[in-house]
Amino acid sequence: MAYTALYRVYRPQTFQDVVGQEHVTTTLRNALRENRLSHAYLFNGPRGTGKTSAAKIMAKAVNCEQPIDGEPCNQCDTCRAISNGSVTDVLEIDAASNRGVEEIRDIRDKVKFAPSDVRYKVYIIDEVHMLTTEAFNALLKTLEEPPSHVIFILATTEPHKLPATIISRCQRFDFHRIPLKVMVNLLQGICQSQGVQVEEQALQLVAKMAEGGARDALSLLDQAISYSKDEVRASDIMQITGTVAQSYFSVLARHIAENDVAEVMEQFDRVMVQGKDPEQFLHDFLYYYRDMLLLKTAPQLEEIVERTMIDEQFAEVANLYSFPALYAAIETCNQALSQLKWSTYARVLVELTLVKMCQPTANATESMGASPVNSEELTAMSNRIRVLEERLVQVMQGQVSIPGQQKAEETRKNEPRRIAAASGGSRTPLNRVREVAKAMDENLTRQVRGQWSQILTELKKIKIQYQAWLVNGQPVAAGNDAVVVTFNSAIHCDKTMEAELRSVIERVMSTVLGKPLQLLSVMEEEWQSVDQQVGQKDASDEPEEDPFLAEAIKLVGEGLVEVKD
Incomplete structure (x- = not known):
């Protein structure tokens, strides 16, 4: 028979098998045990966290002939038929490829018919956010008041794209990213059942790369098992994923702290020769500095242990960096990652970023904060501030006039009004x-x-x-x-x-x-x-009036005055 991928072999068959989602499985088991079933459920969360698996388990549980404490027995004919996909009343629909209004109308027309083989018709619509607006509108009324023999289970990774009218008609369950420790225990159990030898650090790396998704973790573990011979090692995981060892980052960060550009460039070239991706390299280096910052601010934080191996070398390098230097390094890496999306020369941009991090200006804030203040300069500055404050109080009380103030005010009064459009006036002379x-x-x-x-x-x-x-x-x-x-x-x-x-x-x-x-x-x-x-x-330009003439007019009147040249 053909080989089956690990994530398919170890797909959860009961609610108890769904790891890291106890808040969801407990609620569903209690509802099944007490027969408090809803007509519509919405499962949303990151990829590979068990949404579709929980939906299939739910379909088996509501139709199981001999349920055990809210769990499907997986032994009866109904459970086996649903697991094999041979029950026509349990339909799994991919909304990404069946997103039109016609497909939803077809569902709406068929829900009225009673199930032929089981008690409940169950419609599992995966990636439901891909449906069109017309399809959502066609689904609304049926989703709100379906027949008593129908249950809808909607699954999506992007619930914010769903209309509020759809969300309000469902019981919503948020699936969380699987914690790293839980993921490591899951991988360890699978390796034991498969008879595979694996290093502890390799499991840590696999769980870290999966970012909380069990399916991604199992796919990567499956690939690593195929790559390795006798034992899955951390170096194998790094080779497959293109990541860099933490010890390498520690050496690189030490050279950056020492502003040694030559050594930094040599270390970076050594990684590029191995075929590593520059963007992935910078992404991992950013997280290295992020873990270093968390180590210095919150040493007991659990997430640090999940991200990085806290060894002596990592702690020694962390002591070489001050907080301003770490802020600058993280900001520089973050800006470079944003620019990499639009850059054609990724390696050159990463090299430029590393050189910037080595420059003394990157630690300017640190040096400014550490420089001692001259006591004499501080005393003189305090005296000047005190004198200025006293003069300001006197000016406000009118006791002292500012030199040149009166002249400036007169100049402003006599000055013709400036053109309002001086900053953006017309081009006409x-x-x-x-x-x-x-x-x-x-x-x-x-x-x-x-x-x-x-x-x-x-x-x-x-x-x-x-x-x-x-x-x-x-x-x-x-x-x-x-x-x-x-x-x-x-x-x-x-x-x-x-x-x-x-x-x-x-x-x-x-x-x-x-x-x-x-x-x-x-x-x-x-x-x-x-x-x-x-x-x-x-x-x-008008001629000035003669003062003698004005006086004559004032004495005898304008009618008796005659002016001759």
Whole structure:
């Protein structure tokens, strides 16, 4: 017969076989024992944690002819038939490949028929989050009120993708990642039953790589058994998975702490020659520093023991790093891992990361925190702060005036108002705008304002986008062969002064007005400032009144005074 994979051979057949999910199996066994069955269940959690296995065990338990304390007997014809998949009333549906509304409608039409071989029809829908919105809608009513002989069990790794209306109709069970110690015990028992010799550290590595998933752990163990000859060793696991030994990371981290770039590059090259993946290398190195940080902050934390072997070498290297140095190393590795997703040259990026970690600047925070403070400098600084505080109190009470304050205030009062758009003003030369303001033609200005709507209409006929850029502008002055148009939006102002759009607008104005005029687009604040400056200059150009003449008018009246040159 063909070889069967370990994760299929050791698939749980009872709730007691499901490891690491006691909070789920206990609840289900009690419900079966007391006959408090729900019509719909939702099993969600990480991959390989027993969701589908628990669903099949549930299907056997509700239909078992001789259940034992909420467990299926696995001896009766019904249990054996369900295990073999020969019962048509227990259906396992993969929603990833049967995600359409037609498949769900087919289920909805068939649930009304009574089961032919067992007591309950059980529908196990795996990866249910892959169903379409229409399929979920088709499932809603049936899921809420199915016939008494039907049980739905939904399984998913991404429950957040399910509609809330589906989740609210189910009893939800969250499957957890299997703890590392539990996983090691499971692997050890399987190795003993298989007659396989395996190192303790190899089991630790397998459990670590599985990240809480029993199926992943068994698949990796199966591969390691095929690779090894007499005994599964930790080196075999590292060779298969492409990981690096912890002792290597300890040597590398020591050289980084000593800022020895040459040794670091040599150690990294030694790993790359062995065919290791740069991204996996950096991922493991990040976790090495993470474990080091946890060792220094919480030595009794159980997860440290799970992740790393706490030996003398690891503890010695940890003493070489301060907290700021560890923060910097972890942050540098994390940034590099984010960049690796988009980088073509993974090895070069990892080498650059290692060189950065060796630079003295990486430990700048540490050196700054460790440098002693000169007592004399501290005393002098304290005295200066005290004097400044006293002066500040006096200024606030009005006892002392700040030198130059009055002069600065007068300067600000006399200073003309700055243009509001100075940081983002228009590209129009303001000298040209001043010329138009000085030589403004009132008749031409009224003509432009009166025919402005016609100009916009003609511009819209050419292209509606052109009219949209100019529609917010207002003509304020015309003269000296130019028109000044003001805007409140800097984007519209700048756009209308671009060569292409500006030439089209000037051509339309020439056609409508019968006279060629240049377009000058400015911000409204700029125009107000220019207009104000021109008005002040015109007022200053008026001749000053003769004081003798003013006194004569005051004495005899303006009617009796005649001025001759």
